[in-house]
Amino acid sequence: MKQNSKKSSAHPFEMRECHTESAGLFFKTGRILCRLTSPFQKIEIFENPTYGRVLMLDGLVQTTEKDEHFYHEMLVHPALASHPEPQDILVIGGGDGGVLKEIYKYPIRECCLVEIDALVMEAAEKYFPWLPQVKGKKGLSLIVEDGRKFIEQTDRMFDVVIIDSSDPVGPSSVLHEKTFFERIKKRLNPSGIVAGQMGSPLFDLPEIKKKQGFFLNIFPVVRFYTGPVPTYPGGLWSYVFLSEKARPLDIRREPPPDLKFYTREVHEAAFALPQFMKDELSDKKPAD
Numbered sequence: 001m002k003q004n005s006k007k008s009s010a011h012p013f014e015m016r017e018c019h020t021e022s023a024g025l026f027f028k029t030g031r032i033l034c035r036l037t038s039p040f041q042k043i044e045i046f047e048n049p050t051y052g053r054v055l056m057l058d059g060l061v062q063t064t065e066k067d068e069h070f071y072h073e074m075l076v077h078p079a080l081a082s083h084p085e086p087q088d089i090l091v092i093g094g095g096d097g098g099v100l101k102e103i104y105k106y107p108i109r110e111c112c113l114v115e116i117d118a119l120v121m122e123a124a125e126k127y128f129p130w131l132p133q134v135k136g137k138k139g140l141s142l143i144v145e146d147g148r149k150f151i152e153q154t155d156r157m158f159d160v161v162i163i164d165s166s167d168p169v170g171p172s173s174v175l176h177e178k179t180f181f182e183r184i185k186k187r188l189n190p191s192g193i194v195a196g197q198m199g200s201p202l203f204d205l206p207e208i209k210k211k212q213g214f215f216l217n218i219f220p221v222v223r224f225y226t227g228p229v230p231t232y233p234g235g236l237w238s239y240v241f242l243s244e245k246a247r248p249l250d251i252r253r254e255p256p257p258d259l260k261f262y263t264r265e266v267h268e269a270a271f272a273l274p275q276f277m278k279d280e281l282s283d284k285k286p287a288d
């Protein structure tokens with residue numbers, strides 16, 4: 001969230017993310033596993049008795065062991081379940097590997113993950129199980145590069161692109177811009193789908209609406225959906241489903257086994273937007 005891009009507490013036994021000037025979320029910390037500053041951001045991983053291991057970047061919660069599946073499953077499965085034959089997948093961001101672990105529940109051909117910060121990947125590999133779990137899987141390439149540069153330079157085409165960015169501040173801000181999505185569209189096969197995280201409906205609705213404006217200029221199918229993420233600002237999170245022709249409610253396969261959050265019914269329900277979002281997002285005119 002823009003106004004809070006700052007801080008985690010300086011107190012050694014407590015970390016916090018401020019959601020507004022006057023509210024936020026605090027974590028008592030057990031062991032601090034990693035605290036370093038990369039060329040891009042501050043990386044912190046610590047243990048919390050309630051949420052398990054927590055990853056923060058620049059003081060913003062990215063993932064926790066306890067609720068990661070709320071987010072990773074909802075970012076990945078709606079797109080992969082709605083594509084006729086997802087084979088070649090691109091992930092932008094997501095260096096912690098949570099998205100990859102979900103993608104490899106499908107029999108895909110290739111998956112390419114592009115993460116700007118090698119130190120995020122190194123730290124996550126050490127302290128979370130997801131990257132080690134997928135390393136060596138068929139067709140996986142891990143590329144350390146700016147996602148925007150990658151998409152400008154690659155000539156590869158993809159069936160599904162998953163954008164696991166952080167908030168639109170710091171290294172991730174370019175991943176929220178119109179030109180980035182225009183480039184992605186050029187790298188998408190005809191039935192291709194893009195799924196991306198869109199922030200907090202409670203706090204970020206003006207930005208979500210702004211993005212809707214340019215999405216509608218680029219993609220014929222633009223659908224937002226939501227799901228809870230207990231440790232993200234506002235508790236309810238939003239995502240977008242973009243495509244030339246795939247429809248989000250045209251679910252083509254059963255979910256892989258052993259998911260903890262996503263089901264077919266959750267998928268369908270997620271696209272039914274709460275009234276306060278409909279009020280803002282229902283005029284479907286493309287932006288100029």
Ligand code: AG3
Pocket residue numbers: 001017060061062063094095096097098099164165166167197231232233
């Ligand atoms: N990426 C989205 C995190 C957004 C959280 N925002 C915040 N806490 N203000 C998560 C990466 C996990 N793979």
